[in-house]
Amino acid sequence: MSIPGLTVIGESINDSVPSTRILFEENDIDGIVALAKTQAEKGASYIDVNVGSRSPSFMAEVVKKIQERISLPLSIDTPDPELASAGLEAYNPERAGNRKPILNSISEARLEMFDLYARRAFVPILLVTEGLDASREMIMNTTAAQIHGSAKAMVSNARKRIDHIENDQIILDPGIMPIGSDSKGDFRRLMEAMALIHQDKDLADVSMSVGLSNFTAMLPSKRADGSPVKSPLESAFLTMAMPLGLNTIIGSVSRKYTLLTDEDPAMQCLKDALKLEGVDIIMRVMMYFS
Amino acid sequence: MQEIVEKIAMYVAKGKVSKSAWWPPEMKDQDGADEYAAEAIKNGVQPSVLLEGCILGMERIGKEFGENKAFVTNLIVSGVAMNAVLKHIKPFLESGEVKRKGTFVIGTVTGDMHDIGKNLVSMIIKGGGFEVIDLGVDVPTNKFLDAIAQHPGCFVGLSALLTTTKRNMATSVEAIRKASPDTKVLIGGAPITKDFCTQIGADFYSPNPNEAVEFLNKSVA
Numbered sequence: 001m002s003i004p005g006l007t008v009i010g011e012s013i014n015d016s017v018p019s020t021r022i023l024f025e026e027n028d029i030d031g032i033v034a035l036a037k038t039q040a041e042k043g044a045s046y047i048d049v050n051v052g053s054r055s056p057s058f059m060a061e062v063v064k065k066i067q068e069r070i071s072l073p074l075s076i077d078t079p080d081p082e083l084a085s086a087g088l089e090a091y092n093p094e095r096a097g098n099r100k101p102i103l104n105s106i107s108e109a110r111l112e113m114f115d116l117y118a119r120r121a122f123v124p125i126l127l128v129t130e131g132l133d134a135s136r137e138m139i140m141n142t143t144a145a146q147i148h149g150s151a152k153a154m155v156s157n158a159r160k161r162i163d164h165i166e167n168d169q170i171i172l173d174p175g176i177m178p179i180g181s182d183s184k185g186d187f188r189r190l191m192e193a194m195a196l197i198h199q200d201k202d203l204a205d206v207s208m209s210v211g212l213s214n215f216t217a218m219l220p221s222k223r224a225d226g227s228p229v230k231s232p233l234e235s236a237f238l239t240m241a242m243p244l245g246l247n248t249i250i251g252s253v254s255r256k257y258t259l260l261t262d263e264d265p266a267m268q269c270l271k272d273a274l275k276l277e278g279v280d281i282i283m284r285v286m287m288y289f290s
Numbered sequence: 291m292q293e294i295v296e297k298i299a300m301y302v303a304k305g306k307v308s309k310s311a312w313w314p315p316e317m318k319d320q321d322g323a324d325e326y327a328a329e330a331i332k333n334g335v336q337p338s339v340l341l342e343g344c345i346l347g348m349e350r351i352g353k354e355f356g357e358n359k360a361f362v363t364n365l366i367v368s369g370v371a372m373n374a375v376l377k378h379i380k381p382f383l384e385s386g387e388v389k390r391k392g393t394f395v396i397g398t399v400t401g402d403m404h405d406i407g408k409n410l411v412s413m414i415i416k417g418g419g420f421e422v423i424d425l426g427v428d429v430p431t432n433k434f435l436d437a438i439a440q441h442p443g444c445f446v447g448l449s450a451l452l453t454t455t456k457r458n459m460a461t462s463v464e465a466i467r468k469a470s471p472d473t474k475v476l477i478g479g480a481p482i483t484k485d486f487c488t489q490i491g492a493d494f495y496s497p498n499p500n501e502a503v504e505f506l507n508k509s510v511a
Contacts, residue, residue, distance in 0.1 A: 015453060016480055052453040052481070079454055130403070140403045140427075180363045181406050218362040218406075279370045283313040286363045290315070 003257050007248040009075050010039030015052025029065050036066045042253035050077035056086030063090040075102035081113050088120040109138045114161035126154040129175030144192035147174050151197050167205040176210040178217040182281050188274050198245035209248035223289045231255045232266035291339050298343025303350040305367030307374050324374040337379035337388045344372045348417025352500045369413035391419045391510050395437040396447040397429030400458040404451035414499035431462040438470050450479040460490040
């Protein structure tokens with residue numbers, strides 16, 4: 001599953017995964033720890049911990065119990081400052097070889113989460129798919145230039161709020177949308193945004209991360225010939241995105257991620273998708289898996 | 291007439307939008323929903339017949355989707371094919387010559403920007419013969435209330451994808467209940483459950499678009 005230079009945050013401990021949600025609902029901490037262990041064994045570099053909207057004490061318990069069994073750093077995944085605080089405080093860097101946890105994520109609408117750094121140093125994932133308008137209302141960024149603008153603003157915010165933080169300790173999440181419902185050119189916008197971020201000298205050495213499984217969400221698992229759909233399309237995405245600075249994913253440790261050649265049908269599909277508009281993008285993806 | 295209904299249903303279910311559309315590959319360079327509907331109207335076919343074909347086509351693709359035989363991609367393309375037909379009967383719908391079964395107001399709740407689920411539900415419900423008023427994403431409660439006032443007797447659908455925005459759904463449902471107790475409220479989205487529906491006092495939780503249409507059909511029967 002490994003590509004040199006790619007950090008994989010194992011995605012399985014997430015409330016939106018139905019089988020994991022059942023573990024949470026049944027308070028099956030052993031089951032959750034086992035999930036962390038499996039991902040560690042399969043090569044994850046970090047373990048994501050997203051407990052949905054459960055209590056801060058539950059987040060703390062999950063973090064502690066996982067750290068009792070594995071020595072990988074964790075990614076505390078919540079937009080809720082209280083849950084983030086509980087997860088970070090429960091985190092013991094010594095159990096992870098003195099490595100910082102990741103905090104996923106901080107956006108312009110919740111800058112106060114930077115203040116948690118004083119209690120526990122972390123590597124922030126900065127969500128740049130959204131920003132604030134003139135009246136400080138949250139808006140979704142709809143162009144690559146807006147995403148780039150939010151990236152600049154958020155890195156500047158991180159530098160103002162966290163003393164001595166360097167760009168290589170910051171991760172940007174430019175947002176990835178399912179290619180199977182991409183009638184608005186979301187994929188093209190993402191590639192353009194990553195290119196703008198990558199070319200920006202002020203953002204040199206900043207990492208970029210996406211939730212890669214989202215890219216192939218809702219697509220069938222197999223093509224008409226029985227070969228897989230998701231691993232090749234996600235690999236094609238990585239092949240195109242890593243030269244633009246993508247170096248981290250929240251993803252599945254079960255996928256076989258590889259870099260593909262231009263002739264690979266999955267690469268052809270995504271290259272065509274970049275040139276198409278509207279529902280033609282979706283039709284091109286259907287041609288790939290049919 | 292049944293032949294025309296079937297033909298429209300076939301174009302919609304297969305997602306053959308127009309002659310120039312390259313999906314499905316086996317129908318390359320053949321006429322699609324757009325050309326067929328235009329020709330039918332020109333030949334004096336009742337617009338309601340075309341609407342019936344749309345309903346049947348969307349019902350078929352929705353059923354296949356429910357059985358994992360079709361995917362979101364198919365639903366979207368079928369929705370586009372349906373819209374290609376509806377474009378030709380729009381004047382008759384607007385004049386009231388062709389009646390819809392009812393009005394469905396839909397939106398993603400405050401703080402939530404996700405629209406894929408909402409759009410799919412909108413498409414299937416529109417295909418089910420209802421007028422759909424799509425309020426978009428990040429919809430504040432008062433916008434739902436305004437739409438209910440503007441469309442008396444409408445149904446309302448609320449969507450949320452985030453566990454963090456479920457509470458906003460509860461707030462909106464409570465306000466709708468208070469302002470318009472008879473309005474039927476449907477809810478859906480990844481973190482939503484039947485228990486949550488009961489807890490917040492909504493009328494129906496739909497795990498998929500088809501069950502929402504079935505609920506609406508029963509309500510207007």
